Amino acid sequence: MTTETVAQALLDAQVAWAINRLTGDELPELAAKAVDDVLAIAESTTMSSLADPELIKSIARTIAATVPPSTAASTLVEHSAEVVLSNPAGTYTLREVVDRDHVERITDEALGLTPLVEKVLDDLTHSPMTAAIASRFVGRIVNDVVAGNRAMAEKIPGVGSLVSFGTKAAGKAIGKTGEQFEAFFGDTAAKGAEFAMGRLNKIIIATLKDPATRDAVLEVFDLYADKPIGRLDKVLSLDDAKRIGGLGQDVVITAAASEPVLKLVDALIDGFFTVYGESPAAELLDELDITRDILVEYAVAGAPRVFAAAQESGELDRVVREQLSPFFSSSEVAAILEGR
Template sequence: MAKKAAKLSSKASALLDAQVEWWLARLDAKALEPWLEAEVDALLHDASKLKLEEVVSRKTVQEIARHYAAEMEPHGAIPELVGEIAQAVQAHPIQRKTKLGELLPDRHFRHWLDKLLELKEARAALIHAGLSNPVVHTVAGDLIYRGISGYLAQNSLTKSIPGASSMLKLGKSVLSKATPKLDAAIESTLRKYIQQSLDATLRESESSLQTLLDDHLLRESALEIWAGLKHQSLAEARATVSTGDVEELFVVGYEHWRSLRKTEWYSAVIDAGIEAFFDKYGKTHLAELLDEMGISRKMILTDLMRFAPPALAALKKKKLLEPLIRRWLEPFYSSPAAAALLAD
């Protein structure tokens, strides 16, 4: 239970009222800006004498970052809010007016493309991983089998012999009815042969792809595709993805993030980032650090004057500002030290 404040003497009460009025006048809109300017200048002057590591330790920042990024469970209202915001963004009329090319001008697209084309090792690894995938092997084998079967059934030689096509169909029908095991065995042998030769075929295909997909060809192909896409609006570009799909993708991503943030890797990355920041700026004075981050005196004052006056006006309108100031000051005037001073 909070300790009950001592009763104020008449002199202490009068001083408290006077100081409360002084602060109310100081926080008035007209007097606020010059006072804030003086305070910001004084704070920036003090910041030039303080180094980052003198104010806060890297360990403290790491603990706070891990708490909010990896340990604290986000409230259920957050994903719901994000989903509603995503719906509002998708439904906004600007999506129908804005073209892809407006958000990604040609020069920026070319910069991204040129950088991606420089990643030759990554491209080679991607092609290798794709052609080594068991699913690719299965699909490729099935396509080759169907191609061979179709060729044997409809090649030009059998078409040139009168009645050969009909006889081939009849023979196949009879064979499948009379000796189903033999027909299955032939198919199995053919498929087995295809799969055995497929590894070598895909290795050759990988080598051919690496040779054929040179930078010039890829660049020209990408630019041609972009030329057909950049005039589409954002609404047209996402026409095949519904709002429900976007929400489900967000849910999947959110659940993945929730599990990822519990891993050792996630915390290690946070710690490493903070270590690197303190290694670079730990001994830097705060004023210099603000300059490095692009935070100027003008920016600080602009934001203060953007938010402080309306907030103070709202507190005054609701008659909350005067009680707030009084709560800050009254404990001092009711303290034994103030009582002794006033008695003297």
């Protein structure tokens, strides 16, 4: 046999041996051994030596820019809308997914932000349109109260006609005054809307500061906690769900690629390496409560499927052969075979 023939025979034998190990009964043992080897490296290697923070940032930025607008993302958003509407969880109650203790804590945290809410509401008074809407809102409440009182008064003999007369007279007076008000005191009208919003803000803040508000929130939770949550397909069509999902995707596409978000991602990555950069990689696994047994379990369960699929497609033989072939065709191997 020539040197080339022997080298080819050795390559074929090596490929067959490797594939047999990757697809035969030895694979579970190989998978467990691979996990142990990785963990051994993790015990003596720090995170900063395994990964460059700048490279991780670059990868994160690439993902943020390319994944949200991708075809796969759009497809998954549409499919997710279908899944959500199909109600895969069946019938369940709010208490099954939200713990009451968490509702209490969230309520306390939210009510603790009342000073911030007050500041935001005060800032909103400088928006003419927002102030105008608030003024209309207050006006509707007042009108509803007046209408309710009138309806009750009209049920009393002798009082109904008096209230009716007074309301009509007041309406005409307000109407005339309002026309003059609109015509000559536009700026004052704006100030009036701002004043109305200020009063509404005070009502909102006073409500948030009321100790009874916390009890009211928890009472609402208790009221609905044990009732079955309604199916979304009863209130949303599939087209509606897809449209809402698409809108959410559009928001993510814009936000994820924006510089403020990318800088936040960079800062989070820097923070991660500040905390764990000089620690052994195995320490991170410990703090994540990921044990060796968990890793082995998934490696042993997943590896056979991966290699079996690769073998069925014919790619496993090609990949193994391409990795080993340069060695057996090298001048070093040829020299060894020629001197045998």
